[in-house]
Structure formats: C-alpha cells, structure tokens
Amino acid sequence: MNFVEALEQHRDEIAGACVACGKCFVACPMTTAIGIDSAEPAAVLHGMVDILRGGEGTAEAVRWGGACTSSGLCADTCEYGIDPRMLVRLANYARIQRQNGPAVKANAMKSFRSMAKTVRVVSRLQLPKHEIERLQPEVGARVCAAKPDVVFYTGCNIHKTPHILVLCLDVLEHIGVTYQVIGGTSACCGINQFRAGDGETSGRAGLSTLSQIQAIEAKTNVSWCPSCQSQFDEIIIPNYEKITEDHSFSLQPFYEFLEQKLDLLRPLFRKTVNKKVALNERPGLPGVTRAVKNILAVIPGIELIELDVPRVGLMSNYLTVTPRFKDDLREKEFRAAADAGVTTLATVFHACHRELCHFEKSVSFEIVNVMEIIGESMGLYAEDIYKRIKMMDGVERMINECRDLIAEHNLDPDEARDILLADQLAARPLQGEFMERS
Incomplete structure (x- = not known):
C-alpha cells in the first residue's frame, strides 16, 4: 500500500462510518460567519459524505468545508469515533482533486514555491548567515555528538519570526536539554501540497521529513508549528501507520514539552x-x-x-x-x-x-x-x-x-x-x- 492508497482507504472508512447526525456542524463556529447556520445539519453532512465518495455534494457542504479554520470545537461531538475535522479535511481534498484534476500537481508546486520563497527572503531580511545556519541547519548536519534529548521540528513559517525560534532554543539550552533542529523548506510537512489536492507529493514530503526526524533517534520529537502538528497527527502519521504498521512515531507540541519541564x-x-x-x-x-x-x-x-x-x-x-x-x-x-x-x-x-x-x-x-x-x-x-x-x-x-x-x-x-x-x-x-x- 502506498500513501495515496492509504489516504483513500481512510477517506472511505470515514465516509462509511459517518451517520450524518450533524452534531459537528452545530458545534462549528464558522456556520454563522458564512451564512449557512440555518441549513439542516444532517443534510450538510450527507453532502460531505457524498463529496468524500467522489460526488459533488451540496452547495452548503462545499461552502462549509471551504470555511473550516481547524478550530477543533467539533472534536468531541461525534459518538461514532470519527474526527470531524479529519472528515472535513479529506472532503476538501476529494473536492479539490475532482475540481482541478491533472492541475493539482502544478497548483501544489506553485503553492509550495511561493511559500518557500517568502520564508527564505523574509528570514534573511532579519538575520545574518551564521544565525540562519543555527536556526536552519543543512539536511544531514549533526549538531549533537550523541543522540540528543529532543528533535525540534520547526516547520517553515516560524523562520519569518526568527526571534521566537531563537528564544525556544535558548530556553532548551538553559534547562539542559540537548537538541537538534530540523525545519525550513527542506523538511516540509506536506500541508501545502495536501491543500492543493496533491496527495502523492504531500505524502512524499511528509514521509521524508518523518524519516529525517526518526534517523536522529532522539528521546522526544517536539514540534513548534500547529499546522505541521495537525498535518502529522491527521494526515502523515495515520497513513504512515497504515503503510508500515509501525505505531512508534509521535510529535509533541513545544509548549506541552515545556510544561512537562x-x-x-x-x-x-x-x-x-x-x-x-x-x-x-x-x-x-x-x-x-x-x-x-x-x-x-x-x-x-x-x-x-x-x-x-x-x-x-x-x-x-x-x-x-x-x-x-x-x-x-x-x-x-x-x-x-x-x-x-x-x-x-x-x-x-x-x-x-x-x-x-x-x-x-x-x-x-x-x-x-x-x-x-x-x-x-x-x-x-x-x-x-x-x-x-x-x-x-x-x-x-x-x-x-x-x-x-x-x-x-x-x-x-x-x-x-x-x-x-x-x-x-x-x-x-x-x-x-x-x-x-x-
């Protein structure tokens, strides 16, 4: 099984498990903002299931899915073991694939390149080369002679506000935690490609980054970016587990790690x-x-x-x-x-x-x-x-x-x-x- 096959299997499983009760729709904070709060919740969810299965869905379902801001307030509403946020993400993925067809790869590449260029320029307008190198070591660079306590996976966009990342690393050093940084555009979580409907490239990017993190063999894998965290938790890790049956990989948000310290x-x-x-x-x-x-x-x-x-x-x-x-x-x-x-x-x-x-x-x-x-x-x-x-x-x-x-x-x-x-x-x-x- 490859990544796209695992993704499609996951999509089919959610479509089969959803009973369209509509409780997640009721809990969503976006329905009023986009003017569909008077829609019948069950009908909207039936539309979402249709989209998951490759159909057009309904206008309300398409509008609701496109307005998801990943608030997660729907998370505890489902009594059937479904993560509603995952349902919406996979429905959006299916809709965009159906809508854009062969163009998804070109769109995904355009989105990633635009992000990468902005990160590169904005970070370098703020820091000299030696500081950039500390915050974004080259792939394969070893910072710690021994296995570090932590892999600190930064994601990409924190590099636009590098003072935050500098403080994160300084705090780790002051509490005596050894670390190795992985991040920047050479360690992509695949979220831009996934949003564009390109599951193949998204999986290749995310699984490559997962392998980079695994190879360091740190005691704890820590992430900064909430987008990367959700991409790994909801897309990369579940499908990695389907492919490999390896359930040992996890990422922990940075602040939760600090709370434990x-x-x-x-x-x-x-x-x-x-x-x-x-x-x-x-x-x-x-x-x-x-x-x-x-x-x-x-x-x-x-x-x-x-x-x-x-x-x-x-x-x-x-x-x-x-x-x-x-x-x-x-x-x-x-x-x-x-x-x-x-x-x-x-x-x-x-x-x-x-x-x-x-x-x-x-x-x-x-x-x-x-x-x-x-x-x-x-x-x-x-x-x-x-x-x-x-x-x-x-x-x-x-x-x-x-x-x-x-x-x-x-x-x-x-x-x-x-x-x-x-x-x-x-x-x-x-x-x-x-x-x-x-």
Missing part, C-alpha cells in the same frame, strides 16, 4: 515580570493553551486575564477565508483587552504574531509572543526584528533598513520589495478607535 523552568524564572497578560487564544490545540497558561502561572509578577471573546481557528491566518469575520474578531479582542486594562496581549503562535504585532502602535498594550515573556523572566532576549520592520512606514524604509542583509544574502532587492509590500498590505487597518500606547 516546569520543575526545571521554575527556578530559572528569577526576574519578576509585572504584566497583566491576555492570551491571543486559538482552540485548535487545547493542550497547548493549557500548557501556556500553566507556564505563565509560575512566572513571578504575571497576572493572567481571561478575555470574554470567541476563540476560533488553529492560527489567525486560518481565518483569511472569512476576512470580515476575521477583522471583527480581532477588533473584539483588542477592545476587550483595552477594557480589561491589560499591559500585554501575548500571541501563542508565529502566524498570529505576524498578523497582530504591528498593531501595537495603534493600541494601549504591547503585543508580544509568549516566548518573549518566558525569556524575560529567564533573562533571555531576542529582538523582534519582524515587528520593528513591519511597523515602519513605507516599504522603501523597510528596504533601506535591510540593505546590508540584502547584500550579504545576495537577495534581489526588487523581489524583497515585492514580498515586503505584499506583507505590509496584507493587514487591514483597525476599524475602531484605540488608545495609543504611553
């Missing part, structure tokens, strides 16, 4: 951090949210504030499918944070940080990543260069700021300008009025 972390939290912190929460990986709160709870001086706002999506960029809904959620969160008098809105993941950090100049609180708070209490610091650049007025000022690194990495200034311009314009301005930071 609290006894080592606690004495290192020497500096009091007097901040009222609200989390930019995402519900897709609930264990991560729990872990982050437990870690922050032992940092002296931190007061954690719970905001009464909706929690939606795996990361902020997952909400791009509904731009107005995304903007409204962000502004509700900003308003609630301002009303609560927080000093700090802390992002958990890198994509959320990229999309929110530059709004710091328009609100009454700072916007930092959780790793910056952890680092501050431990006496560790890495400059958020991404935020500093993104908060600049005008792309030419950004290019001028990065001119030395553009030369060092032999980047094309026009290509860098285009990427910065696209990134700068991707964020919508605030609609409401918020206090300027003092």
Whole structure:
C-alpha cells in the first residue's frame, strides 16, 4: 500500500462510518460567519459524505468545508469515533482533486514555491548567515555528538519570526536539554501540497521529513508549528501507520514539552515580570493553551486575564477565508483587552504574531509572543526584528533598513520589495478607535 492508497482507504472508512447526525456542524463556529447556520445539519453532512465518495455534494457542504479554520470545537461531538475535522479535511481534498484534476500537481508546486520563497527572503531580511545556519541547519548536519534529548521540528513559517525560534532554543539550552533542529523548506510537512489536492507529493514530503526526524533517534520529537502538528497527527502519521504498521512515531507540541519541564523552568524564572497578560487564544490545540497558561502561572509578577471573546481557528491566518469575520474578531479582542486594562496581549503562535504585532502602535498594550515573556523572566532576549520592520512606514524604509542583509544574502532587492509590500498590505487597518500606547 502506498500513501495515496492509504489516504483513500481512510477517506472511505470515514465516509462509511459517518451517520450524518450533524452534531459537528452545530458545534462549528464558522456556520454563522458564512451564512449557512440555518441549513439542516444532517443534510450538510450527507453532502460531505457524498463529496468524500467522489460526488459533488451540496452547495452548503462545499461552502462549509471551504470555511473550516481547524478550530477543533467539533472534536468531541461525534459518538461514532470519527474526527470531524479529519472528515472535513479529506472532503476538501476529494473536492479539490475532482475540481482541478491533472492541475493539482502544478497548483501544489506553485503553492509550495511561493511559500518557500517568502520564508527564505523574509528570514534573511532579519538575520545574518551564521544565525540562519543555527536556526536552519543543512539536511544531514549533526549538531549533537550523541543522540540528543529532543528533535525540534520547526516547520517553515516560524523562520519569518526568527526571534521566537531563537528564544525556544535558548530556553532548551538553559534547562539542559540537548537538541537538534530540523525545519525550513527542506523538511516540509506536506500541508501545502495536501491543500492543493496533491496527495502523492504531500505524502512524499511528509514521509521524508518523518524519516529525517526518526534517523536522529532522539528521546522526544517536539514540534513548534500547529499546522505541521495537525498535518502529522491527521494526515502523515495515520497513513504512515497504515503503510508500515509501525505505531512508534509521535510529535509533541513545544509548549506541552515545556510544561512537562516546569520543575526545571521554575527556578530559572528569577526576574519578576509585572504584566497583566491576555492570551491571543486559538482552540485548535487545547493542550497547548493549557500548557501556556500553566507556564505563565509560575512566572513571578504575571497576572493572567481571561478575555470574554470567541476563540476560533488553529492560527489567525486560518481565518483569511472569512476576512470580515476575521477583522471583527480581532477588533473584539483588542477592545476587550483595552477594557480589561491589560499591559500585554501575548500571541501563542508565529502566524498570529505576524498578523497582530504591528498593531501595537495603534493600541494601549504591547503585543508580544509568549516566548518573549518566558525569556524575560529567564533573562533571555531576542529582538523582534519582524515587528520593528513591519511597523515602519513605507516599504522603501523597510528596504533601506535591510540593505546590508540584502547584500550579504545576495537577495534581489526588487523581489524583497515585492514580498515586503505584499506583507505590509496584507493587514487591514483597525476599524475602531484605540488608545495609543504611553
């Protein structure tokens, strides 16, 4: 059995097990946002099953599947052993394959190359070569002479916000954990290819990365990126197990790993951090949210504030499918944070940080990543260069700021300008009025 065959078998199993009760549809936070909340839940699920089996489904089923933001709030609703999020992902995969046919491979390659180019350029606009090499070693490079405690699988897009990754590695070193980094575009999880309907290339990429991680034989395999974590948990690992009958491979989210090391972390939290912190929460990986709160709870001086706002999506960029809904959620969160008098809105993941950090100049609180708070209490610091650049007025000022690194990495200034311009314009301005930071 190859990867595509395993994937199709999985799809058939879910289609056969779903009784179309519709409970997962009722639990979904996106139905109102896309205007199908009045649809009959059972009918929508019958449509999803039809899509899984290669049919056209229904308009509501297609619309619902396309709006999935991987919130995971449906996870506990099924009484028949189905992961509803997996059902939706496989239905989208089947629909895109049916819709695009032979074009899926070209579309997948285009998507991956676009992502890879952006990661490469944005990371190199921030760091010199020797720091890039620390965060993204070449494939096959051995960092540890012996088997490390941890393989730290970074994924790709965290390299756009490298200060987060620097702090992760510094924390591991300070608690005495040896590690080897695997990540960047040479260690792809296959999610871009899967979203484009190219199961073959997605499987080849994900299984190659799985093999790279296995070869290091670390005690624990730790991941940073929630997209990579979900791709491995829901797509790569289950089908790897079908192919090989090997059930020994797993990935653990980084924050959950740190939570298990609290006894080592606690004495290192020497500096009091007097901040009222609200989390930019995402519900897709609930264990991560729990872990982050437990870690922050032992940092002296931190007061954690719970905001009464909706929690939606795996990361902020997952909400791009509904731009107005995304903007409204962000502004509700900003308003609630301002009303609560927080000093700090802390992002958990890198994509959320990229999309929110530059709004710091328009609100009454700072916007930092959780790793910056952890680092501050431990006496560790890495400059958020991404935020500093993104908060600049005008792309030419950004290019001028990065001119030395553009030369060092032999980047094309026009290509860098285009990427910065696209990134700068991707964020919508605030609609409401918020206090300027003092």
